[in-house]
Amino acid sequence: MTTSTIAPIGANLRIWNKLQRLPFGNWIFTRALCLKAPYFRTIHPLVHELRPGLCRVSAPNRRGVRNHLGTYHAIASCNMAELAGGLMTDATIPSTHRWIPIGMTVEYKAKATTAVNATARLDSIPEFGDEPTELVVPVDVRDADGNTFVSARITMKVSKKSR
Template sequence: MANKFSKAVAAIYKLPEFCHGYLLTKLFCTQVKYAGTSRIKLQKVSNQEVVLTIANIKRVQNHIGGVHAIAASLLAESATGTLFGMNVPDSHLPLLKSMTVNYNRRMQGGLTAKAQLSEAQIAIINSEEKGDMLVPVTITDESGQEPIECLMNWAWVPKKRK
């Protein structure tokens, strides 16, 4: 089931490939204003998979020159939220219910987040009036390792009628 956000993404993918990342990022930042301050970039967006990146630039660094813990958490939340938002009907609100982030080692360089939903998860979102689910996300750094583990629990509820 397509919603306004997924239709806008589909329209972007009809344009020349060189502008996809830029336009996807612009679209995202119109919806999630704070993410733009960290310069998160959308690389790939579909109903089943989203890939986002954040560069290790001064505005997101911690005191030891790595990506700050909160910037890494923002990346995970943004990846899962974008993916979840692609699948929630327009009649419902997506809400982050909880997040757990375990920092296993120092992050090296920029980060890439990949969030995925199965067909079964998407079917549940579109058939249940409300609910919640864990949206898997993998965060890798420039070394190819996974310095953090994230669990993002997203919920969907009907919008209140005016």
């Protein structure tokens, strides 16, 4: 018989889980996140779902994120991708580890003129050991009709925290 140890979850996922019991819990979580990482405030995000291997975030298409063509700005889309990918990574790795984005490739497929949703998803969750590893996180940013207009692949360096 084998026993498996459950890795301790990180603080962000623990806080997310607690706030889900409250009215407006995801709004409160998102506001606190934007206080910790103020740049994300520029897109006015709202986290809808967070668990190991998955994060879904939405943002309105408002004047502050539009380009000169009136469409959702490419860099605002990258900001959405980084937010979803980073939160998903943080919720996925054990609290004994840390992560940092070290690269991102982006494919701009279409224009978006609506509110947007970013989804970071891992089909399988790897085991994280003592050696640093690179985790490639795919993120799709979709318009209100569900069309993917930006695809990103964010490479995260995951390593054990020093004591």
